[in-house]
Amino acid sequence: xxxxxxxxxxxxxxxxxxxxxxxxxxxxxxxxxxxxxxxxxxxxxxxxxxxxxxxxxxxxxxxxxxxxxxxxxxxxxxxxxxxxxxxxxxxxxxxxxxxxxxxxxxxxxxxxxxxxxxxxxxxxxxxxxxxxxxxxxxxxxxxxxxxxxxxxxxxxxxxxxxxxxxxxxxxxxxxxxxxxxxxxxxxxxxxxxxxxxxxxxxxxxxxxxxxxxxxxxxxxxxxxxxxxxxxxxxxxxxxxxxxxxxxxxxxxxxxxxxxxxxxxxxxxxxxxxxxxxxxxxxxxxxxxxxxxxxxxxxxxxxxxxxxxxxxxxxxxxxxxxxxxxxxxxxxxxxxxxxxxxxxxxxxxxxxxxxxxxxxxxxxxxxxxxxxxxxxxxxxxxxxxxxxxxxxxxxxxxxxxxxxxxxxxxxxxxxxxxxxxxxxxxxxxxxxxxxxxxxxxxxxxxxxxxxxxxxxxxxxxxxxxxxxxxxxxxxxxx
Amino acid sequence: xxxxxxxxxxxxxxxxxxxxxxxxxxxxxxxxxxxxxxxxxxxxxxxxxxxxxxxxxxxxxxxxxxxxxxxxxxxxxxxxxxxxxxxxxxxxxxxxxxxxxxxxxxxxxxxxxxxxxxxxxxxxxxxxxxxxxxxxxxxxxxxxxxxxxxxxxxxxxxxxxxxxxxxxxxxxxxxxxxxxxxxxxxxxxxxxxxxxxxxxxxxxxxxxxxxxxxxxxxxxxxxxxxxxxxxxxxxxxxxxxxxxxxxxxxxxxxxxxxxxxxxxxxxxxxxxxxxxxxxxxxxxxxxxxxxxxxxxxxxxxxxxxxxxxxxxxxxxxxxxxxxxxxxxxxxxxxxxxxxxxxxxxxxxxxxxxxx
Numbered sequence: 001x002x003x004x005x006x007x008x009x010x011x012x013x014x015x016x017x018x019x020x021x022x023x024x025x026x027x028x029x030x031x032x033x034x035x036x037x038x039x040x041x042x043x044x045x046x047x048x049x050x051x052x053x054x055x056x057x058x059x060x061x062x063x064x065x066x067x068x069x070x071x072x073x074x075x076x077x078x079x080x081x082x083x084x085x086x087x088x089x090x091x092x093x094x095x096x097x098x099x100x101x102x103x104x105x106x107x108x109x110x111x112x113x114x115x116x117x118x119x120x121x122x123x124x125x126x127x128x129x130x131x132x133x134x135x136x137x138x139x140x141x142x143x144x145x146x147x148x149x150x151x152x153x154x155x156x157x158x159x160x161x162x163x164x165x166x167x168x169x170x171x172x173x174x175x176x177x178x179x180x181x182x183x184x185x186x187x188x189x190x191x192x193x194x195x196x197x198x199x200x201x202x203x204x205x206x207x208x209x210x211x212x213x214x215x216x217x218x219x220x221x222x223x224x225x226x227x228x229x230x231x232x233x234x235x236x237x238x239x240x241x242x243x244x245x246x247x248x249x250x251x252x253x254x255x256x257x258x259x260x261x262x263x264x265x266x267x268x269x270x271x272x273x274x275x276x277x278x279x280x281x282x283x284x285x286x287x288x289x290x291x292x293x294x295x296x297x298x299x300x301x302x303x304x305x306x307x308x309x310x311x312x313x314x315x316x317x318x319x320x321x322x323x324x325x326x327x328x329x330x331x332x333x334x335x336x337x338x339x340x341x342x343x344x345x346x347x348x349x350x351x352x353x354x355x356x357x358x359x360x361x362x363x364x365x366x367x368x369x370x371x372x373x374x375x376x377x378x379x380x381x382x383x384x385x386x387x388x389x390x391x392x393x394x395x396x397x398x399x400x401x402x403x404x405x406x407x408x409x410x411x412x413x414x415x416x417x418x419x420x421x422x423x424x425x426x427x428x429x430x431x432x433x434x435x436x437x438x439x440x441x442x443x444x445x446x447x448x449x450x451x452x453x454x455x456x457x458x459x460x461x462x463x464x465x466x467x468x469x470x471x472x473x474x475x476x477x
Numbered sequence: 478x479x480x481x482x483x484x485x486x487x488x489x490x491x492x493x494x495x496x497x498x499x500x501x502x503x504x505x506x507x508x509x510x511x512x513x514x515x516x517x518x519x520x521x522x523x524x525x526x527x528x529x530x531x532x533x534x535x536x537x538x539x540x541x542x543x544x545x546x547x548x549x550x551x552x553x554x555x556x557x558x559x560x561x562x563x564x565x566x567x568x569x570x571x572x573x574x575x576x577x578x579x580x581x582x583x584x585x586x587x588x589x590x591x592x593x594x595x596x597x598x599x600x601x602x603x604x605x606x607x608x609x610x611x612x613x614x615x616x617x618x619x620x621x622x623x624x625x626x627x628x629x630x631x632x633x634x635x636x637x638x639x640x641x642x643x644x645x646x647x648x649x650x651x652x653x654x655x656x657x658x659x660x661x662x663x664x665x666x667x668x669x670x671x672x673x674x675x676x677x678x679x680x681x682x683x684x685x686x687x688x689x690x691x692x693x694x695x696x697x698x699x700x701x702x703x704x705x706x707x708x709x710x711x712x713x714x715x716x717x718x719x720x721x722x723x724x725x726x727x728x729x730x731x732x733x734x735x736x737x738x739x740x741x742x743x744x745x746x747x748x749x750x751x752x753x754x755x756x757x758x759x760x761x762x763x764x765x766x767x768x769x770x771x772x773x774x775x776x777x778x779x780x781x782x783x784x785x786x787x788x789x790x791x792x793x794x795x796x797x798x799x800x801x802x803x804x805x806x807x808x809x810x811x812x813x814x815x816x817x818x819x820x821x822x823x824x825x826x827x828x829x830x831x832x
Binding site for chain 1: 578579580581599663667668669670684686687688689690694774775776777778789792793794795
């Protein structure tokens with residue numbers, strides 16, 4: 001090899017190396033980052049994706065794309081579960097029901113985010129500004145310990161959906177007063193103060209056959225007093241049963257009291273049996289489909305939108321459709337209030353209810369770059385302006401400075417009940433055995449709802465199953 | 478394929494690509510070593526690679542020795558092994574371990590899963606109840622479909638106006654997705670929105686709740702299933718009816734044989750094979766029924782089937798091993814039933830030859 005060819009070779013190599021270095025530096029300063037996310041397909045996630053695409057500018061200078069899989073609700077758990085457990089490592093982020101936390105954290109799929117929060121002042125501020133009940137419900141595992149996993153995507157709770165045209169009708173008001181010697185609620189504030197006794201009166205009062213008078217007109221179809229979820233699918237009776245049990249002063253098996261808190265005696269206590277019987281007593285005022293065990297959140301919402309029910313208790317998440325004249329016959333006739341409660345000895349109403357809504361989480365296989373961009377996205381998402389805009393488009397926020405803003409209550413008619421109802425929320429278990437417990441108690445509650453088994457036997461079976469399962473899992477002694 | 482021109486098979490230790498005996502030996506040794514020495518994620522693919530090597534040597538061997546028949550079915554066999562037989566054996570293996578798909582641990586437990594499924598104080602009664610329900614659905618849905626399908630076929634075997642269009646209409650349900658049919662029927666049976674309730678109310682004045690008791694819920698599911706699958710039975714039976722030679726009926730007419738006798742002596746022997754086939758297909762399908770149950774009742778009102786139960790155990794609760802054990806119990810039952818059926822079917826076809 002001559003000297004010249006050597007030099008030529010060196011020069012070429014140097015040039016090549018330079019080109020590589022420059023190219024590398026370029027790509028490091030502006031990378032393309034794609035965040036793959038699994039979310040249920042409904043307005044709260046569609047709005048988020050839309051806002052991200054239009055408004056999000058990452059501070060890192062990278063080009064960040066949010067690649068969202070919109071999965072229909074009924075398939076959502078199955079699909080996410082299949083993706084996570086199969087090990088395909090497809091998603092960097094996922095919306096998760098709070099109850100799934102334990103199962104997927106123990107499986108090693110959801111990433112603990114304490115280090116990310118501690119390393120980032122803004123994120124810490126956002127997390128600190130969150131309603132503590134929501135933070136515990138959506139983020140902690142074990143439940144209510146300072147081990148964080150999730151950020152709220154769409155916080156949700158149960159509210160009363162009522163028909164103004166019927167409740168505020170003068171004849172109905174007068175007749176109700178004459179029959180029960182109580183004022184029939186008409187305004188949002190009056191609905192905030194509905195207890196179960198009044199709820200039962202309303203249920204009985206508005207049971208009308210086709211052709212009977214309803215708010216000054218003959219009813220065009222059978223009309224029913226009340227509705228809430230009492231269905232066999234997913235958690236569609238558990239939500240109601242827990243709400244009744246908590247309000248009556250009973251409790252479900254409390255994982256924060258493990259290993260000494262037992263299911264036996266707690267789940268089937270006399271108070272709980274009474275509460276379950278109380279819940280069952282309202283089924284006779286519901287549309288008859290409740291007796292088949294398929295009255296879930298979608299069915300009661302559909303019946304309400306079709307104008308068959310006077311008062312429905314359902315998630316805010318389903319509310320948008322009821323305000324839309326295209327999907328709702330009652331769009332212009334609605335009034336919203338806090339969900340019904342139980343009046344205590346002091347005359348105050350206990351509104352405790354099962355929390356809904358979903359956090360979103362990071363997965364354990366994300367690279368540092370992905371995590372950094374994900375945190376950037378989360379910070380943007382939880383910032384006040386973005387949360388305000390989200391709320392204005394139909395989302396909800398659990399961040400205090402957002403929902404206490406006077407403008408917040410003007411966005412949607414149910415927002416007036418939001419802040420006060422948020423304080424009354426409670427969550428069920430986060431343990432990995434969640435799904436087994438849920439399925440078994442849903443089956444048992446269904447037997448009670450369809451009249452095949454009494455409340456006592458039902459709760460005895462539930463308690464026995466849970467005690468056995470929790471003992472075998474080593475969660476209780 | 479002249480066997481004379483084939484090369485002689487290589488001796489055991491000649492390393493040629495077509496030496497499948499040697500390939501099996503090497504494959505076995507490497508696979509066993511890999512399973513002992515390497516971590517599971519690596520040994521899994523090493524064993525896979527060895528299996529592929531053995532398969533490749535079979536193919537080369539077949540090619541060199543002109544076993545073209547074998548070569549032609551090889552792709553089908555490869556797909557069958559990879560997509561079907563391997564997962565089947567893998568899940569059989571899993572049923573002897575304590576394994577959950579959302580946990581990283583695995584432990585050998587022998588027959589414990591089978592004991593749990595068949596004899597556990599809490600679980601076994603539930604499994605048996607679900608199996609009984611499944612048997613009930615098998616009997617009811619298959620009987621309904623066979624009768625309906627058969628009657629429809631008898632009707633469509635004759636010529637009448639608009640037959641062609643009606644036939645297409647009758648076949649439509651079979652082509653629908655089960656989910657669409659399920660959603661349709663859940664509205665059809667709905668007491669407030671449903672057509673059924675609407676028609677009954679004209680006479681009774683009351684909304685009609687079909688699905689609030691076991692008999693009603695079962696009837697609802699059986700009807701929906703029959704609505705979807707009777708056309709399938711009809712299609713098979715119709716094929717049989719069309720194949721009966723006309724001259725047999727003409728001869729029977731000359732002999733003044735009654736319609737009943739014509740049916741049993743001429744029609745039935747022709748369609749029996751196809752009828753049996755329809756019965757077999759529908760029985761196996763009915764045994765796996767879960768979709769309609771999920772859509773219509775979520776397993777409430779005593780309609781829980783073993784398949785739906787299995788979906789819950791294996792998919793929702795991630796109890797993979799327990800799910801595998803239930804699946805194998807189910808598979809065993811289906812195989813026994815199928816063989817019993819084939820035995821009876823064969824005996825019947827053989828018997829007339831002895832007479």
